[in-house]
Amino acid sequence: MGRRILSHIGLILAVTIVLFPILWVLRTSLVPAQDSYSSAILPSVTLDNYRALFAEKNFGRNYMNSLIVASLSVIVTMPLAAMTGYAFARFRTGGRFARFATLASQMLPPVALALPTFMLFRNVGLTNSLTGLTIVYAAINLPFLTWILMGFFEAIPEDLEGAAMTDGATRWGAFWRVVLPVAAPGIMAAAVLGFILSWNEFLFALILGGSNTATVPVALASLQTSNGVQISNVAAGVSLAILPLMVAAKFIQKYLVEGLSFGSVK
Amino acid sequence: MSEIKLNKVSRDYGLGNFGVRDVSLEIEEGEFMVLLGPSGCGKSTTLRMIAGLEETTDGQISISGRDVTRLAPRHRNVAVVFQSYALYPHMSVRENMRFGMKMRKTPADEQKRRIAQAASVLGLEPYLDRKPSALSGGQRQRVALGRAIVREPDVFLMDEPLSNLDAKLRGEMRQELVKLHRRVGKTTVFVTHDHVEAMTMGDRICIMRNGSIEQVGAPLEVYAKPRNTFVAQFLAAPAMNLIEARLSAEGEVVTLDAGPVAGPLPEREAALYRASVGQGLLFGLRAEDILTRPKPGAQAFEGIVTVLEALGPENLIVVEAGEQSVSVRADRHFLPRIGEKITLYADLAHMHLFDASSGDAIARET
Numbered sequence: 001m002g003r004r005i006l007s008h009i010g011l012i013l014a015v016t017i018v019l020f021p022i023l024w025v026l027r028t029s030l031v032p033a034q035d036s037y038s039s040a041i042l043p044s045v046t047l048d049n050y051r052a053l054f055a056e057k058n059f060g061r062n063y064m065n066s067l068i069v070a071s072l073s074v075i076v077t078m079p080l081a082a083m084t085g086y087a088f089a090r091f092r093t094g095g096r097f098a099r100f101a102t103l104a105s106q107m108l109p110p111v112a113l114a115l116p117t118f119m120l121f122r123n124v125g126l127t128n129s130l131t132g133l134t135i136v137y138a139a140i141n142l143p144f145l146t147w148i149l150m151g152f153f154e155a156i157p158e159d160l161e162g163a164a165m166t167d168g169a170t171r172w173g174a175f176w177r178v179v180l181p182v183a184a185p186g187i188m189a190a191a192v193l194g195f196i197l198s199w200n201e202f203l204f205a206l207i208l209g210g211s212n213t214a215t216v217p218v219a220l221a222s223l224q225t226s227n228g229v230q231i232s233n234v235a236a237g238v239s240l241a242i243l244p245l246m247v248a249a250k251f252i253q254k255y256l257v258e259g260l261s262f263g264s265v266k
Numbered sequence: 267m268s269e270i271k272l273n274k275v276s277r278d279y280g281l282g283n284f285g286v287r288d289v290s291l292e293i294e295e296g297e298f299m300v301l302l303g304p305s306g307c308g309k310s311t312t313l314r315m316i317a318g319l320e321e322t323t324d325g326q327i328s329i330s331g332r333d334v335t336r337l338a339p340r341h342r343n344v345a346v347v348f349q350s351y352a353l354y355p356h357m358s359v360r361e362n363m364r365f366g367m368k369m370r371k372t373p374a375d376e377q378k379r380r381i382a383q384a385a386s387v388l389g390l391e392p393y394l395d396r397k398p399s400a401l402s403g404g405q406r407q408r409v410a411l412g413r414a415i416v417r418e419p420d421v422f423l424m425d426e427p428l429s430n431l432d433a434k435l436r437g438e439m440r441q442e443l444v445k446l447h448r449r450v451g452k453t454t455v456f457v458t459h460d461h462v463e464a465m466t467m468g469d470r471i472c473i474m475r476n477g478s479i480e481q482v483g484a485p486l487e488v489y490a491k492p493r494n495t496f497v498a499q500f501l502a503a504p505a506m507n508l509i510e511a512r513l514s515a516e517g518e519v520v521t522l523d524a525g526p527v528a529g530p531l532p533e534r535e536a537a538l539y540r541a542s543v544g545q546g547l548l549f550g551l552r553a554e555d556i557l558t559r560p561k562p563g564a565q566a567f568e569g570i571v572t573v574l575e576a577l578g579p580e581n582l583i584v585v586e587a588g589e590q591s592v593s594v595r596a597d598r599h600f601l602p603r604i605g606e607k608i609t610l611y612a613d614l615a616h617m618h619l620f621d622a623s624s625g626d627a628i629a630r631e632t
Binding site for chain 2: 165181184
């Protein structure tokens, strides 16, 4: 009994340490600006910071931009990544080199690509456009998601496709009717990861975006003005930015656990 | 009309690596053919080539007189039962069985009828709406069978379907499969590395090694007349005893000298093997042909008991006789002590002789 209480105290402490900064941001977003730096926990509660963010800073637009770009890039990438990953897993397409190249592209620092991308996109008129940003995010996500999905497909026994194909399905039919449904948890997990990656991306959003196409991370950064950091607005913005990630985390937890254990179903 | 013909079939992986090489085999309509061999012998590859899941790089495969060598699996009208069962995990038992019929656009009421029938034959009725993950190994095995049966294919292909089951269940399923085959009467190819399955289930067995066929024949025929030492040793446990031997002749009498077992051959064997006098030979005798009681024509020899496995219905005994260790299948009442010196009788009427260098059997026509 005593040991259980002790371990609970330890766990509560650990959780507090992890959660405290996030809770403090939430607290700061909910108190009036003049109380932002006070040590009082909740002197009074207001939604003014949120209101200001939307009324004065065009945050609603930024939020929509982020949602559109992150969702679209995942929607564009997933079918391509699934097919490429399957080809790598089953047909050894491109051999070791293609696999290595896929992984190697992840090792390049993004900033090395930022400038060339900017030049290219400026020439074809894709700067300051959500389409341009979507293309970049899709390109960033593709190798990463391909790699993850390849792993999931490799974990699926090949006999499943053999069974489907002798049962009368084409190779495509076996992929569509058997492999994809079986890999669904893994595919969901990969999609959520891709979404988070795009949602959080800052560098390309900053360089390629303009005032109309700024995403949430860029908008948050712009709150650090020459008049100092508007901490109450930043806190409100961060709280909202975390929201989809919380939802995604809930999802990914469920699917990742399933995704990692689905190979055991034979 | 659903015989299978393999004509000089090969699977070349490149760089001189062959999974299967120049295999020719005819499997008759309605026959239960067992492909038997150690792992890596090409038996599963052969099965997968018949199914179309493995590319045939050379030769022809025909099913029901139709050349299927280059046809996709779905056009061959074969059903495969995999070792892993390969049930679709996201579908219920019913959907698993229905999948193949749906792909082939079997009418819905016919689908229902076949599923109901297969479920009743296999005792799957209570589980039709369960997912495979909620079934035991034996039940999954039945679903895999059911999925194959409802398709009503020309040919059943089974790739070690029993090896994931525990021993008791395996014995039961063995008998059920044979019954099922008798009832359905479809041409079946059954891959296994288990000689008991091969002996008990096959109409004929085809023993393979290193991608080639060693011998094809009815189980008892192959057992009685193994073509070489590999077949002789693979088709039984304990494996056939093999002892280096020579024959010598003096007048009508042909004498065997096989280490501990030495003496004149019986008349019939003497006539048969006279031509091999002086050759380097291997003398083969199955464990059950070494007796614990004297018998006319049986050659006595002595050995020291080193291993005794009392199995219940019988005892397996290993004795050291000279330099040789010899396996003996004795009845359950014969229980020597370890280290005891016992007298055994080699029944030469059932002896085998092989060429020492090639391992091929010295022909005997009986």
